Amino acid sequence: MKKISIKMLPDDEYFVGHKGCGGCGGSLILRWTLKALGERCHIVIPAGCMSAIGFIYPQMALGVNAMIAPFAATGAVLSGIAAVIRAKGLTDIPVVGFAGDGATADIGLQSLSGALDRREKIIYICYDNEAYMNTGIQRSSATPQGARTTTSPSGQTAFAGSKKDLLRIAAAHGIPYAATASVGHPADFLRKLDRARQIDGPSFLHVFAPCPTGWGCATDATTELGRSVVTTGLWPLLEWDHGKIRINQAPHSFAPLATYLAPQARFRGLEANQIEALAAERDRTWVALRAWERETTNSVLA
């Protein structure tokens, strides 16, 4: 198995001619994923942006075996492919799910849970653009606090719940490998994809993927937001590997939240006290993360 790294990415393209919006984070991650995993990869994409822009008859944008799953069933369709790979004794066929946050955290959570529980040999990638973008920017359970969507028009309704913690949900299944990544850190993402590919069992990657259309940011801001979300501490880069959680980047101090929030129309209208509340929530998250890291590092079971 050749190692995946950003310098070694082949020129081959497996996702071309699609109808994605300018600056689409999700399509960029999909492109890298397929370059890295190559032509033997089988990919399952549920209803959502990536399927809507990639499979319009007769112009197919995917250069590998690919299939749209029912919205709720990415994990199940992946399991069906993995079962036949087991049955036929096939090797070196990466089975990859590529699903948005709605298809993962909401409607597809049951199916994902089943696939993780059965220890299917799959790589499940959730590209998280923090709302239902394909249907027109409606709130999902991955929408962050304070973000405006077309079903949380003031941004205030989103405060009712906090973003579901998919990494902990995946880790709670006791799977071998799960990680967060960001489109702003491609080398980190590819290293994690490489690790996921070598796991004999399920792996879960939760990848931050800006959506300029839905977020009201510039189409060339995708990568920068993918970096500032990390430096502000809002999107910790993490790795869960065989029972231990590792914080990949632990900044001594966080960049001001405004560096991340201000370029996005969805956060316009947040009051100073609400931004302070977001910062407080972030700090609590980090305290818990550090405790989790200590706990799993010291665990005799890990």
Next chain:
Amino acid sequence: MASVEFLSGNEAVAQAVRLARPRVIAAYPITPQTTVVERLSEIVEAGELDAQFVHVESEHSALALLMGSAAMGARTFTATSSQGLLYMAECLYYASGGRWPLVMMNANRALALPWNIYGDQSDSLALISSGWIQAYAEDAQEALDMIIQAYAVAEDIEVRTPVLVNLDGFVLTHTYEAVSVPDQLEVDRFLPPPDLPEGYPGTFSMSKPQSLAITAGPGDYTVFKYQQHAAVMHSAAVIRSVGEKFHQHFGRGATGLIEGYRSEDAEFILITLGSVSGTVRQAIDELRRQGVAVGMLRLRYLRPFPTEELVEYLYSSTRTRHVQNIGVLEKDISFGHQGSVSLEVKSALYEYASRQGGAAVPVLNFVAGLGGQDISGEDVQNIFLELASSVNAANQSQQTLSAPGFSDVRFLGLEPFREENQHQDAA
């Protein structure tokens, strides 16, 4: 050599699945389907079937999973019932649109509310337009035979359409009878190999990567649906030829989509489906002894709907008597109209009558067996007698109570439903 075993309907299905050698079985429990997947798990654990037995987390996932396996070119199986069938409804349409040759068994069971685990046909009839071929078994032997034939029909290159084989919950799924179980070698000779050939439409390919389960806009969508309809229509001929081939191999089984019983000279015909047919046969024999010319047509398949066969049975020039009156006995009601099967039959007869000129034979709808309600031999005899008397009454008067009226549905054990009755009650 075939062996004769004492099996329930569900166990007969499990044996048929073992013989068909699927690569992947997705299992999720629901009463009264459970013993199918229980037996199959034992068969797989015992090494009698080399299949991946996958414990899924829902019926929706069961069918979705099998679509992934079928896309990989593998033969598959799952079974469900009632709420489970409806929970996977989205995937039924998805699978037929994707043209995957899946085979699924359904234990016909009532739908909530009220909760009821017993048999009726509301579940599968609710999904009659889902693009699946729908078969209804009368007994455990036919269930076994239908499952084996279902793979041959579904995988036929011109058909490529999933098949739902229905067994009446409990009455058939849980009752035991002697069943002839064929030898593995014989079934291997009858069925194609369990892996779909490279290049089979709807499957992945390592040499030529495929995008499956695609999107089609308003300009193309209709063409896909037209092709799907054409495939299901064509499947009628394939069902017959597979049935004939099965008969040659195993020496048994009906070959048509409809099976008649003493219908050639019958004036009063009851059209029905599923396990109640046995009770109907007995009632017919009894009434024949009393000199009443009654008969039955049993619908073995509801999709494709056997319009031509039905017309042939009812209007054939070789008939010795004209059909006076038809009853449709079904375990289902399409609320606000009548039973789904009655609507199917009436549609076929109307088409025939409107082309040939003249009136269609009157059809009375008998809704019985809902939620496991017992249908006795006496009940069926009474249905036949009502068919006979309503013709006589209609001859005497246009306005008799027993003459069929619009929206006239008889619920077994209740007064006939009529709108005017309801108005009287209200007044």
